[in-house]
Amino acid sequence: MMKAYILDLDGVIHRGSNPIDGAVDAVNRLRDRAKVLFLTNNSTRSRAAVAARLSATGIRCEEGDVITAGYAAAVYIRKRYGAGTVYPIGETGLIEELELQGHAISEDARFVVVGLDRDFSYEKLRIGLRNIVNGAKFIATNTDPVLPTEDGFVPGAGAIVSALETASGQSPVVTGKPEPQIMEIVLDHLGLDAEECVIVGDRLDTDILAGIRCGMKTVLVLTGVETRESLERSDIKPDCVVGSITELLVTPESDDPIRRGCYITRC
Ligand SMILES: [Mg+2]
Numbered sequence: 001m002m003k004a005y006i007l008d009l010d011g012v013i014h015r016g017s018n019p020i021d022g023a024v025d026a027v028n029r030l031r032d033r034a035k036v037l038f039l040t041n042n043s044t045r046s047r048a049a050v051a052a053r054l055s056a057t058g059i060r061c062e063e064g065d066v067i068t069a070g071y072a073a074a075v076y077i078r079k080r081y082g083a084g085t086v087y088p089i090g091e092t093g094l095i096e097e098l099e100l101q102g103h104a105i106s107e108d109a110r111f112v113v114v115g116l117d118r119d120f121s122y123e124k125l126r127i128g129l130r131n132i133v134n135g136a137k138f139i140a141t142n143t144d145p146v147l148p149t150e151d152g153f154v155p156g157a158g159a160i161v162s163a164l165e166t167a168s169g170q171s172p173v174v175t176g177k178p179e180p181q182i183m184e185i186v187l188d189h190l191g192l193d194a195e196e197c198v199i200v201g202d203r204l205d206t207d208i209l210a211g212i213r214c215g216m217k218t219v220l221v222l223t224g225v226e227t228r229e230s231l232e233r234s235d236i237k238p239d240c241v242v243g244s245i246t247e248l249l250v251t252p253e254s255d256d257p258i259r260r261g262c263y264i265t266r267c
Contacts, residue, residue, distance in 0.1 A: 004190050006211075007036060007245070008202060009040040011223055023246065024058045031060055070098075087106060089125075112136050112164070128167075132164070138171070183216075194215035219238060219239065
């Protein structure tokens with residue numbers, strides 16, 4: 001049995017505002033057996049807000065059980081450079097996490113931090129560009145191109161990051177999955193080695209790649225972005241594929257070769 005399960009949210013536990021069938025019960029049963037950490041590239045909500053939302057669906061969860069890409073960006077800047085001035089292109093969840101790490105929000109800043117911002121505007125792009133031209137460091141919470149909602153896919157933070165990248169001619173430091181920054185924060189937080197953890201996600205190029213790069217076991221669920229066809233086409237291969245998170249602990253023997261090779265069935 002692994003010591004910790006690191007669970008992505010969008011496409012794993014919920015899709016938009018709707019919980020995925022059976023996910024609440026599955027997560028609570030996992031929690032009875034191992035540590036569970038919720039890890040999301042979505043920076044629009046603070047850790048406290050994510051925990052409150054999960055609790056409202058019936059999942060046992062506290063703020064300390066959640067890591068967001070916004071939190072990771074705020075911690076990354078503080079640990080590497082100390083507290084500083086930040087111009088955020090993002091929503092309240094990003095701004096709250098920056099302030100909680102001691103950073104000051106300013107239009108004249110040492111750092112420009114970009115996450116998903118559903119009020120993104122030309123004006124924000126202009127101010128972000130001006131700061132970068134003046135020497136501010138460009139940091140992105142993540143570069144997910146889209147995110148799944150109950151109404152289908154909507155543009156993700158990556159689309160906004162690309163706008164600033166094009167304007168400035170600079171590439172950001174990315175702190176979210178699949179980059180090592182957020183995974184180091186996760187392992188520090190858990191006090192575990194990567195080999196003791198499983199990451200569960202619905203995206204190959206973020207969740208699964210993040211796990212592979214840091215040496216964790218990886219489980220892909222098919223309730224979000226990926227399909228068997230996209231898995232087939234990709235070079236990024238998880239250790240295990242399950243239809244949904246509800247199959248994590250109760251995985252019957254199967255003729256499916258990927259699933260038959262699943263190490264979790266042998267725990
Ligand atoms: Mg996801």
